[in-house]
Amino acid sequence: MPLRRALVLALALLLAPGAALPAAASEPPCTDESCEVGGGYVNATVEIDVTWNSLGGNITIMLYEEGAPVTTGNFIRLTATKFYDGCKFHRCIDDFVAQTGDPNSKNSNPYDDGWGGSGQTIPLEINGTLTHIDGAVGMARSQDPDSASSQFYICDGPQHSLDGNYAVFGLVVGGLELAKKIAACPTYGSKRPLLKDHPVDDIVMTSLTFTPGRWVNATNATAGPASGAPLLTQDVAWALGAGGAAAGATLVAIGLLRIRRRLAANRVQGPGGRVQGSDDLHALTHNPEP
Numbered sequence: 001m002p003l004r005r006a007l008v009l010a011l012a013l014l015l016a017p018g019a020a021l022p023a024a025a026s027e028p029p030c031t032d033e034s035c036e037v038g039g040g041y042v043n044a045t046v047e048i049d050v051t052w053n054s055l056g057g058n059i060t061i062m063l064y065e066e067g068a069p070v071t072t073g074n075f076i077r078l079t080a081t082k083f084y085d086g087c088k089f090h091r092c093i094d095d096f097v098a099q100t101g102d103p104n105s106k107n108s109n110p111y112d113d114g115w116g117g118s119g120q121t122i123p124l125e126i127n128g129t130l131t132h133i134d135g136a137v138g139m140a141r142s143q144d145p146d147s148a149s150s151q152f153y154i155c156d157g158p159q160h161s162l163d164g165n166y167a168v169f170g171l172v173v174g175g176l177e178l179a180k181k182i183a184a185c186p187t188y189g190s191k192r193p194l195l196k197d198h199p200v201d202d203i204v205m206t207s208l209t210f211t212p213g214r215w216v217n218a219t220n221a222t223a224g225p226a227s228g229a230p231l232l233t234q235d236v237a238w239a240l241g242a243g244g245a246a247a248g249a250t251l252v253a254i255g256l257l258r259i260r261r262r263l264a265a266n267r268v269q270g271p272g273g274r275v276q277g278s279d280d281l282h283a284l285t286h287n288p289e290p
């Protein structure tokens with residue numbers, strides 16, 4: 001994407017400013033016995049049920065509660081109060097973003113879409129570790145950095161030209177293909193300049209379902225991630241790394257044990273076993289001669 005177009009698109013993530021600040025995210029509950037033994041925190045998710053002719057489906061967003069507590073708190077509050085239910089995607093640009101979250105999109109007039117909000121704004125919350133990777137979810141705003149309210153967007157492909165200027169607060173962890181199809185949906189285009197990026201079809205967020213985050217196998221889990229718990233992504237990375245290494249080591253140990261037994265058996269069997277020295281492994285794994 002040319003730099004000029006990227007800048008124009010970035011500046012065009014507009015919405016009307018509001019007034020007050022929302023409360024931060026509440027502490028998610030610890031709901032079962034798994035909270036009692038060491039572990040980490042699983043971030044909250046929001047599942048969006050999308051209606052779009054026969055192309056609808058679900059998009060699941062994981063919320064970066066620790067990295068963006070104010071922004072995720074605002075998003076959770078709006079989700080829990082059903083504010084977003086019925087909002088349409090009103091601005092779709094292939095290979096850039098799919099934008100929604102404006103209550104003005106609930107009426108039948110497409111021309112006021114993109115200019116509404118919740119009546120409250122939040123300060124720009126930039127976390128350098130949360131960037132506009134493919135599927136990142138961020139808050140739209142007007143030129144005032146602290147004007148984000150309810151409109152948000154899903155990135156179709158990495159959009160790092162937006163880093164540092166817009167608050168990333170989540171990541172699509174399910175239904176990314178649907179989100180990309182929405183970004184690439186047919187829009188009115190240049191024939192109707194005021195609706196250039198507005199979808200022709202109604203693409204509606206029928207309902208949003210919030211699932212609170214929770215501690216898994218954690219000790220002293222009395223506070224939410226805003227107090228400094230690790231992000232899910234870090235936990236998953238650690239778990240995959242540690243689990244993978246352990247599994248790999250186990251398989252290697254089992255394999256060596258089996259090879260050792262085969263070698264012993266071959267030696268016992270006498271002339272038929274041709275396994276000696278450094279060629280042993282090769283012989284046992286590459287069709288040894290009869």
Ligand SMILES: [Ca+2]
Pocket residue numbers: 104105106107108109110111112113
């Ligand atoms: Ca409208």
